[in-house]
Amino acid sequence: MAAGAPHHDLPRRQAREAAINLRQLRYFVGIAEVGNITKAAEQLNVAQPALGLQIRQLEQTLQTELLLRHSRGVVLTQAGELLLERARRILQEVEDARRDVRALAGNDQEMLTIGLTPSIMLQIGPDLLIDAKNGIPSVALSLVEELSHVLIAAMERGELNAAFAYGVDQPRPGIERTALFEEELVLIRPIADGPLPETVTLAEALSHDLVQAGERDMVQQLLKAAAEKFSLPLRIVYEAQSVPAMRALVVRGVAASVMPYGTAIEELRAGKLAMQRISDQPPKRTLYLIRPGNAPAFRQQEAVDRFFASVTEHLLESLGSLARRVGS
Known part of the structure; x- marks a missing residue:
């Protein structure tokens, strides 16, 4: 015990030091x-009051402010920046320890956690589970369904072994990326009384009342860039982070949407x-396979790589003429 430290303060200090837990660190990151x-609560699938309570408890434990609240969100304090760096490292170390201990204990199955966007999950999600069971039986496959920017953030937190995501056109620290193919987006609209033309112009597509995902979603960013480039009006009258809600609005006939076929x-x-x-000028996006840059190889790495290649082939088959391999 440090000189001069009252003996009765020791239990209190130990309680404070033990109060930090992995859940708080994950929430903070x-x-x-x-x-x-608010957005973090949606992505973490936790109620906002509970999330705020965990962060306040973390700040009380550390006896310092980690986040500065303002009208548009939060920014990190200097202490928050330091904790973010350390928290990412701690969470990665915990994941590495879990994997290594399972391997040492002789558990034959390794866990492969892959992130997929909603459109990919709808197209081939069940097929992937079957292919993984047949092709890499020593690996347990776990699929995580989120929008691309959420998958990228999860990758940076060390929560995914790989992800098939869009919008990774610029290099990101700690992430390896491989461009797979370019996908053409389409106009999805309500059923009409008579037959519809197979194609529309970009101007015609953007003239509809549209429902799109939020501003961080890549599709909305593509539409805004196209509208600005060609001086076209853009009528996004509904925003929904929920893909089923977007589809439901289109089925009801109140809006159309530019979205992936899947x-x-x-x-x-x-x-x-x-x-x-x-x-003319169809909005396009590029699919990437992303992986942590410093991740250790799987024991069955060649089989895992073949599995990733099969995912790409399944998607190309599903999309048909809407997709083109990068470089072809």
């Missing part, structure tokens, strides 16, 4: 990366929605 408690694949097959390709 999630808030820091999006800069907004996002509406079930309704298109069932005849509940109609699709039109955009003939």
Whole structure:
């Protein structure tokens, strides 16, 4: 015990030091990366009051302010910046320890956690589980479904072994990326009384009342860039972070949407929605396979790599003429 420290303060100090837990660190990293408690609560799937309580308890434990609240969200204090760096390292170390101990204990199965966007999950999600069981039986596959920017943030937190994501056109520290193919977005609209033309112009597509995901979503960013480039009006009248909610609004006939084919694949097959390709200047996005740059190899790495290649082939088959391999 330090000289002069009262003996009765020791239990209190030990309680403070033991109070930090991994959940608080994960929550703190999630808030820091999006800069907004409300958005972080949605991404972490936790109630906002509970999330705020955990952060306040963390600040009380550390006896310092970690986040500065303002009208648009939060920013990190100097102490918060330091904790963010250390928290990421701690969470990665915990994940590495879990994996290494399981391997040392002789557990034959390694966990492969892959992130997929909603459109990819709808197209081939069940097939991937079957392919993984047949192709890499020594690996337990876990699929995480989120929008691309959420998957990228999860990758940076060390929560994913790999992800198939869009919007990784610029290098990101600590992430390896491989461009797979370019995908054309389409106009999804309500069923009409008569047959619809197979294609529309970009101007015609953007003239509809549209429902799109939020401003951070890549599709909305592409539409805004296209509208600005060609001086076209853009009528986004609804925003919804929920893909099912977007589809439901289109089915009801109150809006259309520019989205990936896979996002509406079930309704298109069932005849509940109609699709039109955009003939001139169709918005496009590139799919990337992203992985942590410093991740250790799997024991069955060659089989895992073959599995990733099969994912790409499944998607290309599903998209048909809407996709083109990078470099082809």
